[in-house]
Amino acid sequence: xxxxxxxxxxxxxxxxxxxxxxxxxxxxxxxxxxxxxxxxxxxxxxxxxxxxxxxxxxxxxxxxxxxxxxxxxxxxxxxxxxxxxxxxxxxxxxxxxxxxxxxxxxxxxxxxxxxxxxxxxxxxxxxxxxxxxxxxxxxxxxxxxxxxxxxxxxxxxxxxxxxxxxxxxxxxxxxxxxxxxxxxxxxxxxxxxxxxxxxxxxxxxxxxxxxxxxxxxxxxxxxxxxxxxxxxxxxxxxxxxxxxxxxx
Amino acid sequence: xxxxxxxxxxxxxxxxxxxxxxxxxxxxxxxxxxxxxxxxxxxxxxxxxxxxxxxxxxxxx
Numbered sequence: 001x002x003x004x005x006x007x008x009x010x011x012x013x014x015x016x017x018x019x020x021x022x023x024x025x026x027x028x029x030x031x032x033x034x035x036x037x038x039x040x041x042x043x044x045x046x047x048x049x050x051x052x053x054x055x056x057x058x059x060x061x062x063x064x065x066x067x068x069x070x071x072x073x074x075x076x077x078x079x080x081x082x083x084x085x086x087x088x089x090x091x092x093x094x095x096x097x098x099x100x101x102x103x104x105x106x107x108x109x110x111x112x113x114x115x116x117x118x119x120x121x122x123x124x125x126x127x128x129x130x131x132x133x134x135x136x137x138x139x140x141x142x143x144x145x146x147x148x149x150x151x152x153x154x155x156x157x158x159x160x161x162x163x164x165x166x167x168x169x170x171x172x173x174x175x176x177x178x179x180x181x182x183x184x185x186x187x188x189x190x191x192x193x194x195x196x197x198x199x200x201x202x203x204x205x206x207x208x209x210x211x212x213x214x215x216x217x218x219x220x221x222x223x224x225x226x227x228x229x230x231x232x233x234x235x236x237x238x239x240x241x242x243x244x245x246x247x248x
Numbered sequence: 249x250x251x252x253x254x255x256x257x258x259x260x261x262x263x264x265x266x267x268x269x270x271x272x273x274x275x276x277x278x279x280x281x282x283x284x285x286x287x288x289x290x291x292x293x294x295x296x297x298x299x300x301x302x303x304x305x306x307x308x309x
Contacts, residue, residue: 011251011253014251014253015251015253018249018251019249022249026249034249034250035249035250035252036249037252038252038254039251039252039253039254040253040254040255040256040301040302040305041253041254041255041256041305042255042256042261042305042306042308043255043256043257043258043260044308045255046308047304047305047307047308049301049302049304049305051297051298051301053252055290055291055294056290056294073297073301075301075304077308088304089304100286100288100289100290100292100293101286124286154285
C-alpha cells in the first residue's frame with residue numbers, strides 16, 4: 001500500500017478512536033478543551049502514542065473547585081492488516097492537585113513482563129498489615145524484587161502491588177473510572193453524563209465481547225446454540241487463543 | 249475536537265528526547281530512578297511520560 005494511503009487510513013482510525021473518547025469526556029466533564037489530546041506517530045505509521053495536552057491531566061472539579069486530575073494515555077500499534085489500532089498500553093490515573101504521586105492507577109499492558117497481570121490497578125495508599133503480608137511472602141516470585149529493594153533500604157508499599165482486573169478483555173473502561181470519580185468523589189458532571197457513560201460503556205463492552213468471542217469461538221458458538229441460534233463452524237474451525245483466555 | 253497529530257522521524261524523536269532532558273535538567277537514568285520512587289514533581293513526571301512515548305515510537309522506527 002502506498003505510504004500516503006496508509007497514513008490517511010491510520011489517521012482516520014486514530015481520529016475515530018479519539019472522537020469516541022472525546023465524546024464521552026466532553027459530554028461528562030465540564031470544560032473539556034477541544035485540543036484535549038496530542039497524538040504522535042512514528043514516520044512509518046506503525047506506533048501511536050496518545051496523551052492529554054495538559055501535563056497535569058484533565059481537571060476534575062467539585063463544586064467548580066479543582067480537586068482531582070485524570071491522566072489518560074494510550075500507546076497503540078497499527079495492526080499488520082491495517083484494519084485496527086491495537087492497544088499496547090493504556091493508563092488511567094487519578095491524582096490530587098498537591099501530590100505528583102497518583103491516588104489510583106489503572107494500567108493495561110498487552111505484553112506484561114515480570115509476572116504482573118496485564119490489566120491491573122495500583123492503589124497508592126498505606127496499610128501496615130499489607131506491608132507485613134508483603135514482607136512475609138519471603139523471596140518467592142515477586143517477593144524476590146521486594147527483598148532486593150529492602151536490601152537497599154526501601155520498604156514494600158501497597159502501591160507496589162498490581163491488583164488484577166479482568167485480563168485482556170474484561171478490564172474496566174474509561175467510563176468506569178469517570179463514573180467512579182463522580183460517584184465516590186462527587187466530581188462535577190454535565191446533565192448528559194448518564195447517556196454518555198452508558199453509550200460509551202456499551203460501545204467498549206461490545207468491542208471487547210467481539211474480541212473475546214474471537215479468542216474462544218467454540219465457547220461462544222456453544223452458548224449461542226444453547227439460546228437458540230444456529231451456528232456452524234468454519235472449516236477449519238478456529239482454536240481458542242489460550243494466550244488470551246488464560247492470561248491474568 | 250481538534251486532531252493534533254504529528255508524524256515523527258527518527259531524527260525528530262531523538263531531538264525531542266534531547267530537548268525534554270534539557271528541560272528536566274536530568275539524565276534519563278536519573279528521571280527513571282526518581283520516577284520509580286515518585287520523587288518527580290508533576291512537570292518532571294510529565295517529561296518522563298513524554299520521553300517514554302517517544303521511545304515507544306522509536307521501537308518501530
